[in-house]
Amino acid sequence: MPKSRGLRSGCSLAASLALILCCTALLAIECDGSSVRNHRKARETTAAGGGAPPAGGSNPTDRSAAMSCERVNNFFSSINVTVNSNGQGGQRGLVCGGVCCDEETERQLQDKATKNFERLVKHHIRSQRSHWEQAANMYKDYLLQLTRQSENKTLILFSTVYSKMSPLSREPIRELYETIRLSLVATDRVPLAGDDLALVTSKFFRNLFPVAYHHAIHSDILHGTERDERTGNPADVGNRDFLSDYKNCLVHTYTDLKPFGMVPQQLSGSLVSTVSAASVLLRAIREGAEVLLKLEEVGVSAPSCRKALLRMNYCGSCKRYNHLHAKPCAGLCQNVMRGCLIEYVGALNKGWSTFTEAIVSLISSVRSTVDGIEAEIKSLDAKLSNAIMHAMEIGPQLEKQVEQACGKAAMMPFEYTADGSFDDAPQTLAGGVKWTLAPDNEMLQFQMTIDNNKDLFMQLSTTLCDNEDYHLTDEDCWTGNSLSDYTQQIVTEIGDRYNPEVRYNASATVSPHMQTLVDRLINLKTAVNKASLPITFRGDVDKMQSDMAEGSGDSYASDDEEDGYMASGSGDGFIGRSQDEITKEIVPTISQTGFAKRISAHSCWSLLTVSSAALALPLLLMSDRFSRH
Numbered sequence: 342m343p344k345s346r347g348l349r350s351g352c353s354l355a356a357s358l359a360l361i362l363c364c365t366a367l368l369a370i371e372c373d374g375s376s377v378r379n380h381r382k383a384r385e386t387t388a389a390g391g392g393a394p395p396a397g398g399s400n401p402t403d404r405s406a407a408m409s410c411e412r413v414n415n416f417f418s419s420i421n422v423t424v425n426s427n428g429q430g431g432q433r434g435l436v437c438g439g440v441c442c443d444e445e446t447e448r449q450l451q452d453k454a455t456k457n458f459e460r461l462v463k464h465h466i467r468s469q470r471s472h473w474e475q476a477a478n479m480y481k482d483y484l485l486q487l488t489r490q491s492e493n494k495t496l497i498l499f500s501t502v503y504s505k506m507s508p509l510s511r512e513p514i515r516e517l518y519e520t521i522r523l524s525l526v527a528t529d530r531v532p533l534a535g536d537d538l539a540l541v542t543s544k545f546f547r548n549l550f551p552v553a554y555h556h557a558i559h560s561d562i563l564h565g566t567e568r569d570e571r572t573g574n575p576a577d578v579g580n581r582d583f584l585s586d587y588k589n590c591l592v593h594t595y596t597d598l599k600p601f602g603m604v605p606q607q608l609s610g611s612l613v614s615t616v617s618a619a620s621v622l623l624r625a626i627r628e629g630a631e632v633l634l635k636l637e638e639v640g641v642s643a644p645s646c647r648k649a650l651l652r653m654n655y656c657g658s659c660k661r662y663n664h665l666h667a668k669p670c671a672g673l674c675q676n677v678m679r680g681c682l683i684e685y686v687g688a689l690n691k692g693w694s695t696f697t698e699a700i701v702s703l704i705s706s707v708r709s710t711v712d713g714i715e716a717e718i719k720s721l722d723a724k725l726s727n728a729i730m731h732a733m734e735i736g737p738q739l740e741k742q743v744e745q746a747c748g749k750a751a752m753m754p755f756e757y758t759a760d761g762s763f764d765d766a767p768q769t770l771a772g773g774v775k776w777t778l779a780p781d782n783e784m785l786q787f788q789m790t791i792d793n794n795k796d797l798f799m800q801l802s803t804t805l806c807d808n809e810d811y812h813l814t815d816e817d818c819w820t821g822n823s824l825s826d827y828t829q830q831i832v833t834e835i836g837d838r839y840n841p842e843v844r845y846n847a848s849a850t851v852s853p854h855m856q857t858l859v860d861r862l863i864n865l866k867t868a869v870n871k872a873s874l875p876i877t878f879r880g881d882v883d884k885m886q887s888d889m890a891e892g893s894g895d896s897y898a899s900d901d902e903e904d905g906y907m908a909s910g911s912g913d914g915f916i917g918r919s920q921d922e923i924t925k926e927i928v929p930t931i932s933q934t935g936f937a938k939r940i941s942a943h944s945c946w947s948l949l950t951v952s953s954a955a956l957a958l959p960l961l962l963m964s965d966r967f968s969r970h
Contacts, residue, residue, distance in 0.1 A: 407661045407662070408661050408662070408663055409661070410440065410441040410661065413441040413658050413659070413661060414441070416658060416664060417446070417450070417658070420453060421453075422446065422449045422450055422453060423445075423446070423449060424441070424442075424446050432444065434446065434447035434659065435447070436451070436648050436651055436652060436656065437651070437652065437655070437656035437659040437660065438659075438660075439656060439658075439659025439660035439661065440659075440660070440661065441658065441659050441660070441661055442655075442658075442659035446659070447651060447655075447659070450651055450654075450655040450659075451647050451648065451650065451651040451655075453655070454647070454650035454651050454653070454654045454655060455641050455646075455647050455650055457654070458641060458650055458678075458681060458805075459640060459641055461805055462682070462685055462801065462805070463636075463637050465801055465804055465805070466633050466636055466637065466797075466801075467633075467637070469633060469794060469797060470630050470633035470634060472787060472790050472791070473626050473627075473629050473630035473633065473791075474627075474630045475787075476626055476783070476784070476787040477623055477626040477627045477630065479780055479783055480622075480623060480626075480780065480784065481525070481526060481623050483777060483779065483780055484525055484619060484623075484714065484715075484718070485522055485525065485526075486777045487715060487718050487719070487776070487777060488518055488521050488522050488525075488718055489518075490776060490777060491518070491718045491719060491721050491722065492514065492515065492518040494722045495514055495518075495721060495722040495725060496511060496514060498722045498725075498726060499511070499514070502726065503556070503557060503726075503729060505556035505557070506552050506553060506555075506556045506557060506729075509552040509555075509556075509582065510549060510552050513544075513545050513548050513549060513552075514545075514725075516541065516545070517541060517542065517545045520537075520538055520541040520542075521538065521612070521616055521718075524537070524538045524616050524617070524620055525616060525619055525620050525623065526620075526623070527620055527624075528624060528627075538612065538613050538616055538617075539609055539613045542605070542608065542609040542612060542613065543605065543609060546595075546601055546605040546728065547592055547595045548592065549601075549728075549729075550591055550592065550595050550598075550600050550601075550732075551582075551583055551588045551591040551592060553600070553729050553732050554591060554600070554732070554739070554743065555582070555583060555750075557729060557732065557733050557736075558600075558732055558733060558736040558739060558740065559740065559750055582752075582753050583750060583751060583752060583753070584751040584752065584753055586751070587747055587748075587750060587751040590746065590747035590748075591743065591747060594742075594743070594746045594747065597746075598739065598742055598743070598746075600731075600732045600735070600739055601728035601729070601731055601732055602728070602731040602735075604724060604727050604728040604731060605728060607724075608721075608724045608725075608728070611712065611717055612717060612721075615707070615712065615713060615714040615717040616714060616717075617872065618703070618706060618707050618714065618872040618873075619707050619714040621703070621868050621869060621871075621872040622700075622703050622704065622707050622869075622872065625696075625700060625703070625865050625868065625869050626700065628861065628865055629696065629697075629700065629865070632689075632693075632858050632861060632862060635854070635858055636685060636686075636689075636858070638854065639684060639685050639854070639855070640684075641681060641684050641685075642684065643681070643683075643684055643843070643846065645680070645843050645844040645846070646677075646680060646681040646684065646843050649677045649680060649681065649821075649842045649843045650677060650681065652821040652822075652842075653669045653673055653674065653677045653819075653821055653842075654669065656821065656822075657669075657819045657824075662819070662824065667818075667819040667824055668810065668811055668812040668818055668819060669810075669811050669812060669818065669819045669821070670811075670812050670814070670815045670818035670819060670820055670826075670827035671806060671811060671812055671813060671814055671815055671818075671827075672815045672827040672829060672831045673815075673818075673819070673820055673821055673827050673829070673842065674805070674806035674811045675802055675803070675806055675831050675832075676829065676831060676832055676840055676841060676842040676843070677842045677843060678801075678802035678805050678806060679799075679802045679832055679834070679835050679836075679837065679840065679843075680832075680836070680837075680840040680842055680843025680845075681843060682798055682801060682802055682835050682836075683835055683836035683843075685798070686798040686835060687836070687851055687852075687855045687859070688851060688855070688856075688859050689798070689855065689858055689859055689862065690796070690798045690799060690835055692859050692862035692863060692866070693795070693797060693798065693862060694795045694796055694797075695866055696862045696865055696866045696869070697791045697792070697794070697795040697797075698792075698795055699866050699869040699870050699873065700791060700869060701788050701791060701792050701795075702869075702870075702873045703869050703872055703873045704784060704787075704788050705788075706872070706873045706874075707872075708784065712875075715779060719776065798835060799834075799835055802835070815827035815828075821842065829841040829842070
């Protein structure tokens with residue numbers, strides 16, 4: 342038994358020693374690699390003839406190799422920058438301090454860098470704007486086409502099912518649908534013509550009542566008991582109308598009689614709500630595109646931004662670095678772009694994000710298959726038919742009420758006929774109306790695009806830096822001052838006051854132009870949020886539409902207050918979570934590659950010695966204990 346235990350202990354000791362040898366070998370490999378890299382770097386620097394680099398690491402003779410000012414000047418000439426310095430000890434510029442650029446050259450390069458930045462920003466904003474414009478035009482055209490098909494379907498219904506009513510009901514139907522179309526495309530510059538949709542819908546049913554009573558309810562007409570006064574034969578009164586006084590009486594008693602039951606009120610409520618929500622959506626998308634368009638009028642004027650753009654893009658060349666090799670570090674680009682974008686977006690970044698979130702929600706509400714605009718328009722003919730059917734069901738009772746209020750029906754003379762005839766009735770389409778294919782994929786793609794780009798201006802800085810002109814990492818690249826590693830903190834917000842590259846200007850005020858855009862987004866978001874509510878909670882349609890107008894932005898403070906609550910940091914988010922999960926979130930992950938890169942050869946071998954001793958000590962103690970036993 343002791344021998345077996347000793348054998349097992351010996352095996353454990355052997356395994357532990359093997360583990361030590363493996364760890365030692367790995368550390369040795371890393372140390373040798375570090376030594377080789379350092380030795381290679383020193384050798385390359387010496388071979389370049391640079392000797393020891395000066396303080397600050399600004400050595401123009403390392404990997405990228407120093408160029409003559411003549412070659413630098415050739416590069417500047419290729420980008421249309423005139424060079425006055427010849428690199429022979431002339432006056433150097435104040436920003437770069439490079440031997441190849443004087444103050445005039447730096448001024449031209451700064452203008453060039455600023456214009457390039459503005460051009461890139463406008464290009465990407467214009468690309469986003471095209472998505473908004475295309476979506477607005479596409480969905481507007483689809484809805485207008487849908488209303489025309491629905492109108493045709495309703496006219497066909499009346500010409501086939503309610504043929505006697507068709508001539509007199511055609512014009513009210515067309516007026517109703519035309520008002521729907523005008524409501525959909527209403528803007529500040531092109532307001533809704535005439536009465537609004539609710540009044541026109543009420544007017545439609547009020548004017549439909551005499552027609553329906555004449556041709557579908559009144560028993561004398563239905564049974565053909567009226568006779569031609571000249572011949573005494575049963576009269577064909579299909580195209581005859583009531584006398585104007587009698588028709589006016591029917592119109593004025595409509596409210597009390599309620600011939601169509603609750604159908605008009607229900608249809609008016611759902612139609613006005615869905616059309617108004619769709620109108621808000623179309624207008625919000627159009628005006629979102631206009632906000633992006635207005636941003637193209639903004640330019641960069643902050644001196645700290647202009648200097649940062651110069652340092653990032655051209656100061657390396659002024660110091661004789663090859664611009665093809667001395668590419669700006671990824672972190673430098675992020676800091677400069679985010680610092681400079683503050684002039685383009687300012688307070689707009691937050692407003693744009695919340696506005697686009699509201700748009701995404703409204704698209705889903707407007708396009709609902711249950712109570713959205715598309716379902717409403719497609720079912721209009723059925724709802725109108727339900728109203729007439731209800732009047733026919735209560736026909737006998739309705740006749741008695743009409744006779745009490747207006748007397749016996751009085752018809753126009755036979756020589757007077759109603760406008761329109763059966764000859765111009767729309768022809769029934771084979772298989773019924775085939776609806777236009779809905780742009781489901783296109784609208785879904787638009788939703789996804791704007792949702793993914795709701796932080797458009799924050800993402801823009803990343804997009805601008807994702808370019809072959811900039812380095813992919815922060816190692817061995819142009820830091821704005823030298824070729825080395827970029828170690829500055831990378832800011833995560835546009836206009837961060839601690840940006841190391843672009844100085845934060847706390848006293849800067851929002852320009853009137855930018856404030857107008859901010860207020861516009863706030864009002865658009867308010868209207869969009871109201872339109873996204875269920876039909877019964879949308880409230881006053883006129884107020885919802887008025888919110889679309891440019892205003893003073895009174896809700897701006899509440900937006901800030903909301904952010905304040907979100908950023909209070911109470912720590913409730915840790916409740917119910919395991920200690921491991923909390924530790925993983927709080928404790929930052931150390932980059933093993935970055936850590937190893939910064940360990941010198943001497944430190945590496947020191948670490949190897951200490952680690953080997955620490956690992957070997959417990960095994961030596963174990964060995965001693967086993968030997969005693």
